[in-house]
Amino acid sequence: MLPRKRAAGAEAVQTTTESSPKKHCTAVTTGNSRSNDDNNNSIANTEDHIMALGNGNSIDIDEDLHSRQLAVYGRETMRRLFASNVLISGMQGLGAEIAKNLVLAGVKSVTLHDEGAVELWDLSGNFIFSEDDVGKNRALASIQKLQELNNSVVISTLTTELTKEQLSDFQVVVFTDISLERAIEFDDYCHNHQPPISFIKSEVRGLFGSTFCDFGPEFTVFDVDGKDPHTGIIASISNDNPALVTCVDDERLEFQDGDLVVFSEVNGMKELNDGKPRKIKNVRPYSFAIEEDTAKYSAYVKGGIVTQVKQPKVLKFKPLREALKDPGDFLLSDFSKFDRPPLLHLAFQALDKFQSEFGHFPVAGSEDDAQKFISSVTSMNDALSDGRLEAIDQILLRHFASGARAVLNPMAAMFGGIVGQEVVKACSGKFHPLFQFFYFESVESLPAEPLLPSDLKPLNSRYDAQISVFGSKIQKKLEDAKIFVVGSGALGCEFLKNLALMGVSCGKQGKLTITDDDVIEKSNLSRQFLFRDWNIGQAKSKVAASAAALINPSLNIEALQNRAGPETENVFNDEFWENLSVVVNALDNVNARLYIDQRCLYFQKPLLESGTLGAKCNTQMVIPHLTENYGASRDPPEKQAPMCTVHSFPHNIDHCLTWARSEFEGLLEKTPAEVNTYLTNPNEYASAMKKAGDAQARDNLERVLECLDKERCETFQDCINWARLKFEDYFANRVKQLTYTFPEDATTSNGAPFWSAPKRFPRPLQFSVDDPSHLYFIMSGSVLRAETFGIPIPDWVKSPRKLADAANQVIVPDFQPKRGVKIVTDEKASSFSTSSIDDAAVIDELIMKLEERRKLLSPGFRMNSIQFEKDDDTNYHMDLIAGLANMRARNYGIPEVDKLKAKFIAGRIIPAIATSTAMATGLVCLELYKVLDGGHKLQDYRNTFANLALPLFSIAEPVPPKVIKHKDMSWTVWDRWILKDNPTLKELLQWLKNRGLNAYSISHGSCLLYNSIFPKHRERMDKKLVDLVRNVAKAELPPYRQHFDVVVACEDDDDKDVDIPQVSIYFR
């Protein structure tokens, strides 16, 4: 359900060190390119296109840079983005955040407009400005740093008053600081322009924010949610009116009533295969009805796939002038605040009125200004004819008035993400726009104790805006905080920026530690905005830390390159943890999150957790004793395709790609590595295999022998032979064997057809050099095979004609099916059956053969083991995997995918964009104010789940920890029991017994110290627990360590399990 736990570790990347001789030979001309222009990168394409990839041709999408974003938007949306000109007016904190997100995304041009000069006040919310910029025009001061983010975006400035005619240069205009009067005038112009100009107005005022969108009288959304069309595999269709369609029950249908679907591959009831969209109803988990009389149609036989047709949606936006009076439904974010948006709708209008009347914002802490503001809201409300509010929350309005002048960084980050996404929607029609108002506030972020007006006075510092909202006491707490930021990727970069601007760890006592063991790659640059081209290959945490120190030179930051885990507990030791004020996770995988969660639980530290997946993000606050911990609730594990499906019965491209990856690994990584292990130490290897003596060992030996004997390659032609025979084996022989074993008409024991849905009957491929994808397979296969043998790759591999000639030379033996299933009954015969033969004997024989082969090899001969690297477009890895998967798909009649799509699936690339990341960190930093202030209650905290594509916000209080009661005691996961004086096992058991608890199992880490079922464990009774931990668990207890912890499983006197806290044993 949430992205956090699914945003798994696949993004963790490795340093690419090798640059092999193959890099220069990238292309093969096929002469048969497909017409579909979305296939630029497909395996079957022209020389020009393939070459363009390596050269970074600017007309095309830079897929290395944008791969993670492409995975969210697709090529069409990216193209539309690249053609869009955007105006951003108002370059304070919010304008800067929006501009950053759009420059990273890669629009055609961004024009920055601001008439004002940088003030010290701006530095609380704007990451671009430094103190040196004070006095310069805001737009001019922004241009250089934004340009560094992406050279292919044209960035320009406007520094004088805008005229509405100027707006016609843009597809989208965004205003972050504009009077309502001017906004209405501009929006009228945009709304009535031909074609309409998309208009967005957004403001952040203290802890309050608003966004309004008007994309014109008729705006078409091409893709309302960004999801792939849902599909189903049909099991039956009735001859009826309406007709009932039943699908196979291995996956629930995700259709909704009213969806349109098309049918294909239906056997029997062929009338449905006409490609006409049909409306569905009565959707159940495995069935639905179509409103069609199928009574006279042919009877359904078998097969069939049903696919959802995504419908474009037309939205009729109201202009701001009308929408102000008749705002429609507000986008709700927090159900506990359902009554707030109408009030905020008035409050933002009243604020505009206040400014135009008095020429300034209400002064922070001024009771007089607050009263004027409140009475303005009240009179506006009284003037409403309908929709008048019954009560006006004066406290809320007082907060609004007091903080109105401040642009806070967390609010700017959050709204920068939201507005950035709305601009992308306006440019592309991808995802559903905000329709039309969104209001948000986070007054719970204010200190728990009331603020005095004197606390809010400016101190002539860069934090003055923040101080005007939160007071100088909390500013000091922020500056003195000791923070651990775990991870320096997309989230980490955004966090560092936010923390630096907020002044966190910028005081003398403060310290920010960031750690990440990864280095920067090109694909990071589209959202990890602290990194530049020239940082590629450098350590993420180091580069991010230096960039953050430029944003705020007072930041006390230390960058480490340690992966946080059990193996680095000497670095992140007890002292380190005990000194921390708070931990901020910026991780990309669940296991690391769970580990940090356990550490925070142990050291009782607050943990601010967040994650993103495409346009989705979530945040979770883990506060000692107030909330449950991160690991307390989990997503169901990711669905894996069953092994048998992947092996022999794929029915979608994912299955084919999973198979392709595992074949790639076996052929190019594992087998060469196995060969090298053998060659490095033949005797040791042989005896290990003999000792194992099982089928696995035998298989290993067979593969090693094959590589060194029958399939050994010495020339490039050998590699072509190998690739050609692999093609035959994979895509012809294996299919022939499978369909020999299970013919098309095979039935199962109960008479049902064996090849019934979801299984698809495969057909062998006939190799042909005229089929470009066949030839491309031969090319990528032989090139990689040559690499494993260290054979130079000849230039002629680039020539399809020569490659074809070489492939045609290969002698391919005719296929002979293994004579049915091997059925052997008597002992004698069984000695011939490979599967019944004694593995040990075969192993001995294989080792002997291997030894003979080894003597023929030149000494020092080794193979190269190739590790799959998805992000290098010139290494042929993805080419081979896409080739393997697509040829297999062809066997089974499954639609093929292009190389890019294959890369997303096989490389398990996690879709990621700057907007949702920025928003997540903004939301987390709003919580950080609460954590560092201390004294907040559970109901002040908020967890968020959001999906900018819909858009959807779901903000709610965190879940409290589960309370366990036993007799008169109660505890939660945050509690720990402490035993002093170095007890023995028996003493611990007795101590528990006295509390009515019968312990039956005690463990330390994953090691069992005691279990009542093992008689030998009873001998441990009189041993000190510390000795058991040292001797049985082999745990090292360094001199500074006073205690260790054990996990005890126990029952009460009624034999019911009781889940007790961890027990800490003090042994010194």
Next chain:
Amino acid sequence: MSSPSKRREMDLMKLMMGDYKVEMINDGMQEFYVDFHGPSESPYHGGVWRIRVELPDAYPYKSPSIGFVNKIYHPNVDEMSGSVCLDVINQTWSPMFDLVNVFEVFLPQLLLYPNPSDPLNGEAAALMMRDRAAYEQRVKEYREKYAKPEDIGAAPEENSSDEELSEDESDSSDEQVAGKADP
């Protein structure tokens, strides 16, 4: 339901209390062997298989992984690696199940009712579909060869009466297929 950390211990405990022979690997609770007796009324009866159980970090949210250490002839078990097709356990797993369920329900069901329509061992599946008797004969051969109780130090189970019946049945198929042995 208890916290995940303790579920391992509790589940393991219950398994041992249920008279299963459990052999821990390094006193750790991550991996262990369990001896599993073929269910009566199946051709696997009389055989004992050593099952390697691995509890993933996410246990019990994620299912334990189960592998046959000694060979078994079964449509849903890979002959070489001994791994059980995910379908059988992973797809139906829920954190409400525990290890006892695996050994008292899942595995006996798997051996009593192989599912040849989703085979991992295609040969076994095809044989089972075409010639049940020959298939059962083959199962027994494997059982006698690879799953002898004494080989893994397990005490043989008392009753072994219901085996003979099916053995006789399979006679007829012997000749038919003997000629098809590998060339």
